[in-house]
Amino acid sequence: MRITIIGCGYVGLVTGGCLAAVGHHVTCVDNDAERIRALVAGQIPIYEPHLDELIARARSEGRIEFTGNLSGAIEAAEAIFICVGTPPLDNGEADLSAIDAVARVIATESRGSKLVIEKSTVPVRTGEQLRRALEVYGRAGKAKFEVVSNPEFLREGSSVLDFLHPDRIVVGVEEPAAADKMREIYRPILERKFACPVHSGGCPQGAPPQFFVTTINSSELIKHACNSFLALKISYANQLADLCERLGADVEEVTRAMGMDPRIGPQFLNAGIGFGGFCFPKDIQAFYRLAERAGMDFMLLQEAERINKDRIDHFVEKVKRSLWVLKGKQVGVLGLAFKPNTDDIRFAPALEILRRLLAEGASVRAYDPQGMKKTQAQFPTVTYCRDPYEVAAGADAVLLLTEWPEFRELDWQRVHNQMVRPLVLDGRNLLNPRRMRDLGFEYHSIGRPD
Numbered sequence: 001m002r003i004t005i006i007g008c009g010y011v012g013l014v015t016g017g018c019l020a021a022v023g024h025h026v027t028c029v030d031n032d033a034e035r036i037r038a039l040v041a042g043q044i045p046i047y048e049p050h051l052d053e054l055i056a057r058a059r060s061e062g063r064i065e066f067t068g069n070l071s072g073a074i075e076a077a078e079a080i081f082i083c084v085g086t087p088p089l090d091n092g093e094a095d096l097s098a099i100d101a102v103a104r105v106i107a108t109e110s111r112g113s114k115l116v117i118e119k120s121t122v123p124v125r126t127g128e129q130l131r132r133a134l135e136v137y138g139r140a141g142k143a144k145f146e147v148v149s150n151p152e153f154l155r156e157g158s159s160v161l162d163f164l165h166p167d168r169i170v171v172g173v174e175e176p177a178a179a180d181k182m183r184e185i186y187r188p189i190l191e192r193k194f195a196c197p198v199h200s201g202g203c204p205q206g207a208p209p210q211f212f213v214t215t216i217n218s219s220e221l222i223k224h225a226c227n228s229f230l231a232l233k234i235s236y237a238n239q240l241a242d243l244c245e246r247l248g249a250d251v252e253e254v255t256r257a258m259g260m261d262p263r264i265g266p267q268f269l270n271a272g273i274g275f276g277g278f279c280f281p282k283d284i285q286a287f288y289r290l291a292e293r294a295g296m297d298f299m300l301l302q303e304a305e306r307i308n309k310d311r312i313d314h315f316v317e318k319v320k321r322s323l324w325v326l327k328g329k330q331v332g333v334l335g336l337a338f339k340p341n342t343d344d345i346r347f348a349p350a351l352e353i354l355r356r357l358l359a360e361g362a363s364v365r366a367y368d369p370q371g372m373k374k375t376q377a378q379f380p381t382v383t384y385c386r387d388p389y390e391v392a393a394g395a396d397a398v399l400l401l402t403e404w405p406e407f408r409e410l411d412w413q414r415v416h417n418q419m420v421r422p423l424v425l426d427g428r429n430l431l432n433p434r435r436m437r438d439l440g441f442e443y444h445s446i447g448r449p450d
């Protein structure tokens with residue numbers, strides 16, 4: 001099928017790259033001319049494991065192209081995936097202006113019938129508005145539109161795998177015919193009939209993905225409900241961690257045992273400095289604002305968000321308790337991205353901590369395997385280092401803020417030798433407390449006995 005992807009960010013590039021990899025012909029379009037120039041030149045503007053190989057191969061086989069020509073890309077497409085950003089407005093609601101702008105162009109530039117698929121995360125009833133916008137803006141033409149909601153559940157850092165091997169594909173439609181077309185688009189993935197670019201034939205044999213058809217409203221709500229629930233789980237683990245600190249228990253032991261219960265599950269129970277990224281913080285806000293508009297006070301979500309914001313205060317307090325005065329101290333930061341295996345720093349807790357350290361007069365040296373270039377633009381006064389050992393050199397404290405697995409494997413003895421004061425504050429509970437203390441560190445983590 002000829003597919004157009006509008007928005008070449010994390011979701012757009014993964015969606016486009018994967019749909020091309022399973023055999024579709026994909027045109028990716030964006031209104032950021034610089035981004036398109038880079039993509040046309042073969043550069044992938046984000047870091048995401050496997051994405052560059054995937055796109056390079058699809059491009060060499062003539063199945064993916066990049067353009068800034070939105071009208072042309074719309075004209076040629078049978079199905080259009082809208083993958084533009086839906087950032088938060090000041091009041092927490094989702095900013096849908098990019099969706100509206102795109103709807104206007106789709107409506108005016110389309111000739112035949114088009115399947116218009118919302119892949120961006122949007123509040124319930126956006127599909128209704130989108131259909132109305134397409135009708136209103138396109139009233140002079142003869143194009144016919146079928147609107148579909150198809151929320152994306154990929155996780156940055158493993159998004160190519162998540163897209164090609166999903167647990168479920170949720171499709172919200174008005175008419176069964178639209179669901180059939182979506183099934184056709186996803187058929188290779190549903191039937192696992194594609195040459196997997198990641199596993200080269202040796203894909204894990206789990207249960208096949210569920211193709212779950214709902215109304216558009218339900219489908220839109222499913223995405224917000226999932227992200228908010230996962231955010232709740234993290235905030236729950238974080239409150240438990242605080243309680244463990246007060247009562248002398250170990251949150252890692254508590255959550256590990258909790259996770260053994262299949263009704264609870266082990267994921268998203270990690271205590272730390274809280275969640276960030278382009279999804280959870282904005283989606284939880286958008287969800288309770290949506291509830292508010294519907295006349296409901298979804299306090300549970302507001303509380304989860306408050307707990308998450310407090311994580312930063314809690315951690316910075318710990319740093320201050322250990323260092324006494326921050327002004328004039330040299331603090332090393334390991335990890336900037338909001339999670340490992342991505343260069344995404346949007347709403348990353350590490351950045352808020354960086355901001356506080358600088359505001360208190362500390363000098364900061366930082367390292368992240370992928371997130372430094374993007375951070376540098378926002379924090380030019382930080383010293384960016386080539387490796388963690390450079391971060392540690394002369395440091396009064398090292399803060400571990402993103403759980404990149406390679407930080408676990410560091411030569412911590414070498415880190416110890418480089419530091420002025422061997423103090424480590426582990427905001428992700430990545431390291432083993434006993435081992436760190438045996439090496440002579442003063443080591444503090446989250447919800448584990450000091």
Ligand SMILES: NC(=O)c1ccc[n+]([C@@H]2O[C@H](COP(=O)([O-])OP(=O)(O)OC[C@H]3O[C@@H](n4cnc5c(N)ncnc54)[C@H](O)[C@@H]3O)[C@@H](O)[C@H]2O)c1
Nearest residue numbers: 007008009010011030031032084085086098101120121152
């Ligand atoms: N990042 C994730 O992990 C993730 C996961 C699931 C869902 N989502 C949702 O998917 C959507 C996109 O997220 P993202 O992380 O890819 O965002 P992003 O900011 O990385 O990408 C959005 C892209 O859309 C482009 N764009 C904006 N307005 C445009 C317009 N009018 N015409 C053409 N292009 C336009 C931007 O230039 C940018 O390249 C959001 O709604 C997000 O909530 C994100």
